[in-house]
Amino acid sequence: MASLRCLLRSGKTAVRAVLRREFHGTPPAAVQVTVRDALNQAMDEELERDERVFLLGEEVAQYDGAYKVSRGLWKKYGDKRIIDTPITEMGFAGIAVGAAMAGLRPICEFMTFNFSMQAIDQVINSAAKTYYMSAGRQSVPIVFRGPNGASAGVAAQHSQCFAAWYGHCPGLKVVSPWSAEDARGLLKSAIRDDNPVVFLENELMYGVPFEMSEESQSKDFLIPIGKAKIERQGNHITVVSHSRMVSLCLDAAAVLAKEGIECEVINMRTIRPLDAEAIETSVMKTNHLITVEGGWPQFGVGGEILARIMEGPAFNYLDAPAVRVTGVDIPMPYAKILEDNSVPQIKDIIFSVKKTLNA
């Protein structure tokens, strides 16, 4: 309350003072923050803000997190709020859901989403469907988070993308951040959301730094779930992507710009609910569409986007069929040359853009 009074009294200077005091000594104004640190800070702030929030998962406490995303949290909050679990996903995911039903706000970490398959019944049948089955009597404010999709050299059983699987189910919100700002704002929104949210991170993005605006460092900085962001404006073609692939799309766009092709790159930010309107608006401007994802092609995120475009007002604006750029339809191989050729590369995006534009 004192800080709020301070804010109202002297405006900007007070904001700086407040931020300086409360934001671990980091100066305000734009800073470089890695995705990992953004997630860490978001969780730290939400743990501090609401006593009912707690984190559980394998190695989240004393190990500081398998990927160090929860570094420092156990030291600060202790055993009650940061809980190391045994390697029993079905059990601890169920426990997390039960805790959410009884008034807490758990963050359930899966070391990777591949392991969530063991617990998927609890995510879908116990979490996602309960508010509906109970006709609004029983809500489930839980976040399931962890790295999703391909990493580097971890092979077939550790590389699957679950965006399409979870995106399929009513009752879930499914979020897929790309940048540090995405990670921070979306994780805070997810934790404050009173519904089950599947939060798909990406291991290869954890160490990537992004510039974060002063505004985005506020403790109440929230990015709304369900709204996409245009990362790069363009007039010739709409390129829709999520998570790590957004980086590749922007790189491809930079190369294409040199040849006079201007891509509009849309960062989905949320898989479900899908911001179809943002995509439609863009397509109605550019008349061309490709989607880019790391996951497999069949029954995937790109498939859904294309279907929506077919069914909606943007179809009549297409000058060419919309296409999908996806992971190759195979289990992920190990050898580097094979793995590199199993996921979209910048050249694949460039190629698909040019094909679509008949350029």
Next chain:
Amino acid sequence: SLSENAKCDVHKLEEGPPLQAVLTREEGLQYYRTMQTMRRMELKSDQLYKQKIIRGFCHLYDGQEACAVGIEAGINLTDHLITAYRAHGYTLTRGGTVREIMAELTGRRGGIAKGKGGSMHMYTKHFYGGNGIVGAQVPLGAGVALACKYLGKNELCVCLYGDGAANQGQIFETYNMASLWKLPCIFICENNKYGMGTSVERAAASTDYFKRGDFIPGLRVDGMDVLCVREATKFAAEHCRSGKGPILMELQTYRYHGHSMSDPGISYRTREEIQEVRSKSDPISMLKDRMLSNNMASVEELKEIDVEVRKEIEDAAQFATTDPEPPLDDLCNHIFYNDPPMEVRGTNPWTKLKSVS
């Protein structure tokens, strides 16, 4: 009056629940009324199902009444409870009315879940259903217990499962975590001898369900005797509330119906067996005999309760068969809590339906 309870087998416990219990007249009448209400509600549901007024899954609880009533008598309404799909009895003991339970079975708007849940998905305050996936409710219950401990309100969670579910891996995962973290959780296995059509001997390498928690203390209880169940539950609750962690109770009970309404229940067991339980161990008859022989109630008094119960069930059935079905406007509601209204795709791209919290 004082009553003699059967001695419970114990596992990793120095002693079991007391061998004697006091039953007051009020308690006796209340247990009788509740069990009788439960019994008649289930039998009426059987009728309505055969008339095709109830459809889908319907797992009836008749025969097991002493479990639900005895457990509730051993805990408080502020405690928590979760069970599997044979849940109508618990919905009643946890505060649901016969009317709203039956209207849920018939899929009407006056149902406890507005017709959207059905037989297996009924909820009340501190009662988390009604769960359709065998075994999934057990980790959920431990999670509820975790919340109880976290929030420090001296509440506990009763977490029920059947002899069939007892072999589920996630239950052993839950035993482990509940024990490690000393969660205030009473695990209760309702052993009615059959998991659907499979007898316990054919499903479990060890049918000593009260020992299956290994490092968790356990007791085996006569689940047909409401006082035994009550005393065991009180004993278990005391164990949890004193911070000792979880405890496991096996209730030996019996279901008169088959697994569900689509199972006649006589292909894997004999009519003689069912009849023997009815005549020798029926929970309602046993309580009735106990009360009559101890002069705690008269035959007329109990008959009067029967009449009142029958009327309550008739009225509820009447409501359940005449209440309208949910309005189509409600189809897409209750997807998300505390969210602004949103659009939901209908069966085709031109149909956009409205959804509110």
